[in-house]
Amino acid sequence: MIWLLLDLFCGIGGASRGYADAGFRVIGVDVNPQPHYPYPFLQMDAIEALNRLLRGEGLTFSDGHTYYLHVIAVIHASPPCQFKTQMAAAHRAHGRATDRPDLLTPTRPLLKATGKPYVIENVVGAKAMMQATLRLHGGMFGLGVHRPRLFESNVLILAPHTRVTKEPIGVYGYRPVRNWSTRLNGDYKGRSTFRVARSLEEAQKAMGMDWGDYHGVKEAIPPAYTEHIGHQLIVALESGDAA
Numbered sequence: 734m735i736w737l738l739l740d741l742f743c744g745i746g747g748a749s750r751g752y753a754d755a756g757f758r759v760i761g762v763d764v765n766p767q768p769h770y771p772y773p774f775l776q777m778d779a780i781e782a783l784n785r786l787l788r789g790e791g792l793t794f795s796d797g798h799t800y801y802l803h804v805i806a807v808i809h810a811s812p813p814c815q816f817k818t819q820m821a822a823a824h825r826a827h828g829r830a831t832d833r834p835d836l837l838t839p840t841r842p843l844l845k846a847t848g849k850p851y852v853i854e855n856v857v858g859a860k861a862m863m864q865a866t867l868r869l870h871g872g873m874f875g876l877g878v879h880r881p882r883l884f885e886s887n888v889l890i891l892a893p894h895t896r897v898t899k900e901p902i903g904v905y906g907y908r909p910v911r912n913w914s915t916r917l918n919g920d921y922k923g924r925s926t927f928r929v930a931r932s933l934e935e936a937q938k939a940m941g942m943d944w945g946d947y948h949g950v951k952e953a954i955p956p957a958y959t960e961h962i963g964h965q966l967i968v969a970l971e972s973g974d975a976a
Contacts, residue, residue, distance in 0.1 A: 736806035736970055738963075741779040742836070745945040746770045747953025748809055748854065754956060755963025757807070760794050769945040773798065779810065780836065783843040807850045807966055807975075811954065812836035814856040837862055845887075850975040852962060853885040854954060866890065867962075872898040874957035877939030880904075882954055888969050890962050902939040903929045904951045909936060 735758050740749045743761030749772055753759045760773045762782045767774055773794035775782070782792055791799040813836055837855055841863070844851040855863060865883035872879065873893045879901040884890065909930045930936035933947050941955045969975040 734971070736967065737800070737804055738807045738809060739800075739805045741782065741808065741810040741840070742812055743767065743770060743774070744811070744952050745942075745949030746772065747940070747942055747950075747956055748811055748959045750942070751956035751959030751961075752807075752809065752963040754960045756967055757963055760800060762792070767949075769949055771944065779812075780839055780843065783808075783840070783847070787843065787846055802847060802849070805849060806970060807852070808844055808847060809852045809854070809959065810840050810844060811854045812840050814859060835862075841885075850888045850966060850969070851886060852888075852890075852959075852966075854882055854958075857881050857883055859883065867892055869958045869961070870898070871901065871939075871955060871957075874941070874955065874961070876941055876955055876957060877902045877935075878904055878955065880940075880955065882958060884958075884962065886962075888966060888975050890965050893961070902935060904936045904940055905929070906951070908947055909933060 738752050738757040738759050740759055740761040743749055743763045745767060746761060749759045749761050753772065761770055762775045762777055762779050764776065764778045766776055773796040775792055775794045785792060786802040791801045793799045837859055841853060844853065853863060860883060863883060863885045865885050867884040867890050868881060869884065869892055870879055870881040871877065873895045876898060879898050906929055909932050930939060936947060936950050937943050940950055940953065941957050942950050942953060966975065
């Protein structure tokens with residue numbers, strides 16, 4: 734059986750690719766156009782999409798199919814996380830206001846109301862706003878990025894145990910920076926050096942994403958994270974242990 738997974742706030746499809754690689758059939762929703770998204774897509778506010786599904790309405794995607802809540806096996810959501818990033822915290826500490834909305838808080842109760850197995854992904858800074866049961870980073874999958882992320886799920890998901898990436902590549906900012914030297918990253922014990930990706934190709938390789946532009950790649954999570962989660966979700970679905 735091939736299970737259908739709905740990816741909300743899907744962006745360029747980093748999470749979607751991982752779930753597809755694990756064996757799911759994937760559809761994605763995002764409020765912005767996503768020309769590089771590789772699966773059936775619907776441009777819509779993700780919270781509105783959830784509300785429509787809860788009202789019993791269908792969502793029609795770019796493949797021409799209309800999907801209702803009862804045919805969706807799992808819902809993944811990655812609400813934009815900029816309001817809880819270290820950079821946003823630094824702006825607030827210096828008295829500079831940020832206009833990043835909190836979409837995590839309204840998303841969580843809607844996911845629970847669906848009664849479906851769900852996964853929520855967000856940055857480490859959002860820990861107090863989630864019931865995170867899992868933390869993944871790039872070193873667990875041999876990636877060139879560190880990119881720690883928290884996951885909340887109503888299905889038990891286990892994490893591999895490995896060292897963090899040594900001298901990781903940073904995939905952020907407006908563009909690659911060819912002449913950026915390494916600097917210390919305080920996120921690690923003992924502190925490690927890292928630098929910004931020097932090309933789109935280097936950013937794609939570090940993230941394990943061979944498609945899309947720099948903006949899409951920098952906003953994504955590595956597909957390896959959700960492939961790892963997806964395999965365990967499928968085992969839970971097939972055994973009847975999923976919510």
